[in-house]
Amino acid sequence: MSLPLNPTLTAMRTYPFVRLTEARQAAQERGADVIDFGAGEPREETPAFLREALCEAVRAQPVSTYPAAVGLPELRAGIADWVGRRYDVRIDPATEVIPTLGTKEVIFSLAQVVAGGERDLVAIGAPGYPVAVRGAAFAGCDVVELPLLAERGFLPDLDALTPEQLGRLAILWLNYPNNPTAAVASAAFYARAADLARTHGFVLASDEAYSELWFDGDAPDSALQVPSLENVLVCNTLSKRSSMPGFRSGFAAGDATLIAALKRYRPNVGVAPQEFVQRAAVAAWADEVHVEEVRDRYRAKRAALLPALETLGLSDAGGPATFFLWMALADADRPAGSEAFARRLLEDHGLLVAPGAFFGDAGEGYVRVALVPTLERCREAAARLA
Incomplete structure (x- = not known):
């Protein structure tokens, strides 16, 4: 007899960002040095005073x-x-x-x-x-x-x-x-x-x-x-x-x-x-000082990477906030779709982005670029595209 799993769970496709992780791991197993702009997980260093506040709280609660x-x-x-x-x-x-x-x-x-x-x-x-x-x-x-x-x-x-x-x-x-x-x-x-x-x-x-x-x-x-x-x-x-x-x-x-x-x-x-x-x-x-520093870093990443993405025929179609770039595919790339474009970007340049289709049918025709790698890695990504 089969296990009584919730049919809502069994009917769901794999969570989209699990699929991104699988794509990154497969590329790395092939020897690629992947720069991951896919999942929106910040990779900036957590400020030292916050790490110390956590440690002090642990010490104060034996x-x-x-x-x-x-x-x-x-x-x-x-x-x-x-x-x-x-x-x-x-x-x-x-x-x-x-x-x-x-x-x-x-x-x-x-x-x-x-x-x-x-x-x-x-x-x-x-x-x-x-x-x-x-x-x-x-x-x-x-x-x-x-x-x-x-x-x-x-x-x-x-x-x-x-x-x-x-x-x-x-x-x-x-x-x-x-x-x-x-x-x-x-x-x-x-x-x-x-x-x-x-x-x-x-x-x-x-x-x-x-x-x-x-x-x-x-x-x-x-x-x-x-x-x-x-x-x-x-x-x-x-x-x-x-x-x-x-x-x-x-x-x-x-x-x-x-x-x-x-x-x-x-x-x-x-x-x-x-x-x-x-x-x-x-x-x-x-504290707001560390937040202002974070904003400045994301602005620098955007300035480093956006012009290089535009050389691929992508155009910045999104708004002025978050740490994402919402990039519209060139007309020539739209028939194949956002997943095919993202796969090619990963295979050709080692850059992982999120296909717009991962966000529903309305996201087709776009890719999302999360500016979460370090500034140095963003500059390296731009150099690869150049």
Whole structure:
């Protein structure tokens, strides 16, 4: 007899970035020196003062205890202070914020917290980060994709949601600065989406993992800046801003009723961040100097690599933020598709990029270049292309 595996799991294709890892490993086994622009995992050194804060927290806790699901009061207060400095918005650290294990766990599990009954639909932007789709599937929800088109600035058309869909909608996921398109959303757009959420009774959930990384222009806006946080939940993380992906430290903030629901849900699944990580996170949210240095490094990488990519016929089609380049294929390369182009780039030059098709059908015709290798490796990649 076969094992009783969840049919939702067995029906899913391999997670796209596992396939990228497999492609890199196969190339390395053939002897290639691969420069990996595929997965969006920062490879900058975690600042020394944050590593020391972690070590000091471990030394200060000789008896290990389970972390509380609600998070340390010091961290909740530190996150609220950062939100106040960054966005000039006051949130209550006791009721409107909760530390999380990065943002991925919230993006995956939110549908399990708020969906059910007639509310069985999740709306996402396409192309987009695949975790929200997979979380919706495991929660038994249907998914509606809202195309992110270049002519609309890669923003979803909120008017495309039908009355029937709005009546079923549990969550509208936004992700700005956007992965993979690098686009940003305005405070006015967030305000309109929040009004729609309150009118129709769904959750506006905003994944803002890249809020602190931008190449030029003004700092990106946040859904936390809407006039009322009712029906609004915002997720953010230290992974990108502070080069701390392995720490798995982030937060969810917004509607106090939603935060209370997360406080009830999360002890069941054991995703509270370790206390020593939370103490390091306090130090990270309190400092901006290291974040400015990170932004400068990503800008230098972009300047080093983008002209070389354009010599391949690629064109920069994306927005001004994140650490991604969203590159449109040349007309001659479009018929073969983004996966074929990425495979050729890996075989010919040892450069690994993410095919746009990995982000859904709407991503076909593009490749995503994550500027995560060191500046020296970005310069080496440019030299190979030259």
